[in-house]
Amino acid sequence: MRRRTARSACAACVASLAWLIAGCAPTPPCAQQPPWQATLSGGERTATAPEVPGNLPEIVIDRDDIVINRSCRLRFVLPVTDANGDGVVHINTAGVIVDLGGGTLAGCTDGTAPDAMTGTGIRVTAPHVVVMNGSVRGYKVAIHASDCDFAQFRSLNLSGNWGPRLLSTPQKENEKDWLWPHVNDGGEWRNNYGAALCVERAREVRIASVRACGGQNGIILDRVNGAQVVDCDCSYLSGWGLALWRSNQNLVCRNAFDFCVRGYSHGVYNRGQDSAGILCFEQCTGNVFASNSATHCGDGFFGFAGNESLAALPRGTGDAVAANSPPPGCDDNLLVGNDFSFAAAHGMEMTFSKGNLFCENSVEGAAICGLWGGYSSLGAIDGNHFIACGDRGSGNERGGINIEHGQSIQITGNVFERCAIGIRLWWDEDPQLVNSPWGKCHSTASELHTIASNSFRTLPVAVEIERSANIAIYGNEFLACGKDVAADAVSTVRTDAPLAADSKPAVSKWSGALSRLPGAATPIGARRALGGRESISMQSYGPEQRPVPASSAK
Numbered sequence: 001m002r003r004r005t006a007r008s009a010c011a012a013c014v015a016s017l018a019w020l021i022a023g024c025a026p027t028p029p030c031a032q033q034p035p036w037q038a039t040l041s042g043g044e045r046t047a048t049a050p051e052v053p054g055n056l057p058e059i060v061i062d063r064d065d066i067v068i069n070r071s072c073r074l075r076f077v078l079p080v081t082d083a084n085g086d087g088v089v090h091i092n093t094a095g096v097i098v099d100l101g102g103g104t105l106a107g108c109t110d111g112t113a114p115d116a117m118t119g120t121g122i123r124v125t126a127p128h129v130v131v132m133n134g135s136v137r138g139y140k141v142a143i144h145a146s147d148c149d150f151a152q153f154r155s156l157n158l159s160g161n162w163g164p165r166l167l168s169t170p171q172k173e174n175e176k177d178w179l180w181p182h183v184n185d186g187g188e189w190r191n192n193y194g195a196a197l198c199v200e201r202a203r204e205v206r207i208a209s210v211r212a213c214g215g216q217n218g219i220i221l222d223r224v225n226g227a228q229v230v231d232c233d234c235s236y237l238s239g240w241g242l243a244l245w246r247s248n249q250n251l252v253c254r255n256a257f258d259f260c261v262r263g264y265s266h267g268v269y270n271r272g273q274d275s276a277g278i279l280c281f282e283q284c285t286g287n288v289f290a291s292n293s294a295t296h297c298g299d300g301f302f303g304f305a306g307n308e309s310l311a312a313l314p315r316g317t318g319d320a321v322a323a324n325s326p327p328p329g330c331d332d333n334l335l336v337g338n339d340f341s342f343a344a345a346h347g348m349e350m351t352f353s354k355g356n357l358f359c360e361n362s363v364e365g366a367a368i369c370g371l372w373g374g375y376s377s378l379g380a381i382d383g384n385h386f387i388a389c390g391d392r393g394s395g396n397e398r399g400g401i402n403i404e405h406g407q408s409i410q411i412t413g414n415v416f417e418r419c420a421i422g423i424r425l426w427w428d429e430d431p432q433l434v435n436s437p438w439g440k441c442h443s444t445a446s447e448l449h450t451i452a453s454n455s456f457r458t459l460p461v462a463v464e465i466e467r468s469a470n471i472a473i474y475g476n477e478f479l480a481c482g483k484d485v486a487a488d489a490v491s492t493v494r495t496d497a498p499l500a501a502d503s504k505p506a507v508s509k510w511s512g513a514l515s516r517l518p519g520a521a522t523p524i525g526a527r528r529a530l531g532g533r534e535s536i537s538m539q540s541y542g543p544e545q546r547p548v549p550a551s552s553a554k
Contacts, residue, residue, distance in 0.1 A: 082119025100134020272298025300340025305329030
């Protein structure tokens, strides 16, 4: 069980959530625009593809350390090893267009084991660069870009790069396979785990139609703000399809991050080992994740406030401490219209963070639970569909929605079908976290949640509440449930609906906003015909790549 921690409720923010769910008013009640609002409606940030001149000069890549300082078309004649580890092709001039000419930059010969691949294929260190139209394979990092504001990476196949040999077998998990995403300020993700495309310290980058299948990681955004990741397919990886670190107000839409998984043997163990379709760590705020498919992953979406947040100093112990408010978590993100089904662990996880919205997502067949929100606060879970989740629960975690030590979450308009349990809210003894620096800065109670206008169908227990205060439950539908609400004696539950009509939860209607998203791909449902978690088959270097049956292909 992964545990993390929450902030005390704020009435103004709760009122703001009603506005956020409605998604219509020009200004929320607290007079502060949600950080993702400009991202979702910011069509002006959609980069246009520059025209590529037909008479670009050709540069032959036949050796290491070739510097590109003008727009050109590359031609590759043989595999080129990155002997000094700093990149084969160096793009260091602003504004150049580099067309790979439909060819492949290879770092090794065919048949090289993934864990023997080394070096970097293309290194970008300038703004306004365009890299397009070709493949890079056989490296630890296919493309490494930094300080590259307004760069574009499009129409690229970055499949077949580095990946480790996994130690877990179908019979037994090996804990050495667990990933450690908690540290990355020194580039640990890229150095230790590789990447198809790693972008660092940049803004307004556009990544479109990038494919990365096979290997460990797809796309890494490290301290990247205002980027767009659109129409990509980073699937069949043993780590993360997309990983964000200290990255804010990015738009991630219409992508496939399916089968990003390790640590799974069907019916034997379902660990996931911190693999994820989308990873969101260390104070990533205001991002939009919309219309993506991240099925058959360790976690479909895995968000965590970060170690720096958990190390926050307590208030009230001196002027120096009081002057420094605790670091934020992964706050105010919007997940809307995604498919996070068939996760080895959780469909969605977001912990120690506040103000996050989970709207109209689908989670079917998540082994542990559909949404894990430990130590979360001031959020909304609206209009989601949870089906058959929790058949391989872990301790208290099981079923549809699980929130431990959380506050002021509005759970409205969701459908729960055939899950181990519908909603479970609880507080338990957790002295290590409650007494941690983070716990001393935030409330760790389980309280002030609203459960309204949901539909619970064919569940042993629809709602289970333990050691929680001021839980409002009203207007729900219970069909064929063994027990509607199970609350222990110390919990306080209110079942009367609010008197004021405007205090009732609004129904999310996101179809208009989603139809205006950039991109053209339709990844949701594309791999559904492969089946549920039983179709996850781990091989020596990652999940088996299985084609969609021809009869099911669009």
